Amino acid sequence: MLYVRELKKFFGDFKAVNGANLKVEKGQLVAVIGPNGAGKTTLFNLICGQLQPDRGEILFNGEDIGRLPPYEICRKGIARSFQIANIFPRLSVFRNVQVSVLSQQKLSNRLFQPAARLAVESTNRILESVGLLDKKLDVAGSLSHGDKRILEIAIALGNEPDLLILDEPTAGMSPEETSTTMKLIQRLAQEQGLTILFCEHDMEVVFGTAQSIMVMQQGQTIIQDLPEEVRQNREVQQAYLGGE
Amino acid sequence: MLLNIFPQKSFGVSVGLFILLLIAPAIIPKFYTYILAVIFVTALLAMSLNLVVGHGGLFQFHHGVFYGVGAYVGGLILAKTSLPWWVAFIAGPIAAAVTGFLIGLFCIRLNRLYFGMLQISLGSLLWVIAFRWYDLTGGDDGIHGIPIPEFISSSKSSYYLVLIILCICLILLYLILKSPFGSALQAIRDNPERCAAVGINVRRHQLAAIVIATFFAGVAGILFVVVEGSIFPELLFWVLSLEIFIMCLLGGWFTFAGPILGAAVIVSLRTFVGTYTEYWTLILGVILILLIFFLPEGLMGYNFLAKFRSWSKRAAASSVD
């Protein structure tokens, strides 16, 4: 479904991504891991169009999406969440999700139809599936940190994506919140047949959920394989244990 | 069917106010009728600006230009051609919207402050042309005594015209704001990057909002001609633009009706303070400083702020538990 080949992105002399390779098959739950500054977020920004790659290609369903602006990539079926809670703070929780549902249903340009009556059911369904339905009238900016992160995933779900990309979905969460969030992600993947690509700091979380793991170090892909294989890999052990 | 999308409480207040304004000219002196008409025109202008500033998050610093273009195009057609009057009423707003589109096309590529600075620059170009082209625009004197069609030339009839058009425009603006388009626009204001990531073409959406806003500014421009019977280059000057900005700020930018309140307060103050002192701008400056320090969300936005604070308090309290 998604193939990334020899992707490179430089900021001046700094090689943020220097030869990333990634393969995501339909229905898989794929994780990207690597130490801080390995280029995981940059890689996601390249895939989703927030940044333009310098070299390499990104194929999504066989089509090169490497030079497209973010909104077109989203329309191709890739939705994402961001590392820092990236929501619409002045809008209500309901409207946060509705914005992306309306965009998905190509209704965003309607001028004289009350939005309050459009896409209500789908929005409510998404809010229910992530457990935010009872807070739907709250102003998003007033939510707790954990709820904001969940809301972010809900916004991404509004696009009915084929591929959902989550940038450290549990960053800044308590252990309890982390485990509920990961359960939620697994459930979404199972129930809706979603393909999910995510990156994560917490190794336990990654090895517990992912079906395939890609390891990055200094902008480069070291390996992508099944969790057991990755655990055995010497290079990975070196990258994480340092030296030797 | 459309009616039930308006919030019931403020709908009642609005209808009451509307009826009051309908009978007002019969009761109040002629001068106040005129002032009310000026307030309506300014309110429409401020409302159109707030669509892109308060709800769109754009630094539309030179909105007055589009008001001026609407007034000049409409006024010149009335004064210098024998075309029927309604041509002026259509051409003014359309010319404003076209100008808005062209200037917007330039500015939209840039971010925030650069957008605003470039808009001031390009707008000033139009101001200079209006200021210098004596043969066409009357230069810095402008054109006075523009012939207004008879049925709207008296102060009462022009009052009613302005009031009715204002109401139509307000309803349209309200619908736009509550539509999916308006919803996406507010989302862009809150977080353009996120909006692009949910599949919204942010720049195109903003440009469309600018065209809509400048169209309404053009409507306000032609109404200005009806009320005042004159045009002059100050309409396009950037100081006026920032004054409108203050009106939005004063009334409350994140509210729907805030700019109307802001326009009413500023126009009345200017009128009544102006009879006592020539130092009106000094007072305006002081008002603005007070606003910045004590009421950054405006008069009508104040409640919102208080609510927001109590929310965050509650959130803080619940996180302690």
Add this chain to the structure above:
Amino acid sequence: MEAGQGITLAAISSHLLVGLSRAMILFIVSSGLSFVLGVLRVPNVAHGSLYMIGAFAAHSIAGALGGGSLGFWSALILAPLFVAAISLIAERSLFCHLYEREHLMLLLFTFALMLILGDLTKMTFGADYRSIMAPEILQGSISIFGSPFPKYNLFLLIVGPVVAVGLWLFSNKTKIGKIARAAAVDREMVGAIGINVSWVFAFAFVLGCFLGGLGGALVSPTISVTIGMDHNIIIEAFLIVTIGGLGNMWGAMVGSLIFGITQSFGVLFWPQFAVVFPYAAVVIVLTLKPTGMLKSVW
């Protein structure tokens, strides 16, 4: 268009020189604006008012000291200092409390300052036109390619580059200049190494305003000083820093040259619309390079 017939080498050279000397005034004013923009990231709308106050103050100081050479030279130094003092008061009493707030609030504050200073100038100095005599040594004109050229304009042609070099040395060679430049790029970092960012901002703001006042004092012998001169200069200065690249001092120089020269050649070719030429130049520049000729600092 009778002016079009007499375009000679002499006319061209004298218009060029007039344009250049105008560009120097514009540079001094807009470099101040650009400096504040670069460090504080706020377009100081009140900058034009400070320019106007500089001109009025120069007139008053020169008048109080008898109007001769002594009066002029003291005015040239004291008037900008007076302007700097005003800006320091405004900055420390009110402006500095806004640094933590949204950017728009800073901008609106400078607009409020412009409104207030404009009326205060009118109250203090009155609405009359007034003019200052240049000192004797700079009066009269010399002949260049057979056309007379005012000595005062030559003086401006010297002052402009001196200010440019001085500003460059200041921001590249002195410690506080370097700190100000660093604060423009990354204020967290500057704050983290233990420098009081608020005072760096204050200093940058006052220096920028000083340059605005200096521009006003320098321009006073060449034009009639009056209320309303603030509105025009601020737009011109805005345009110049926009086409030059926000916060870039050399950009302000390039922008001023474009602006001054197109304006004076506009007078030569099409006097009625002379003021349109620089604006048209701005549109052309920005069509080709939307973020200005030189690299913006942010």
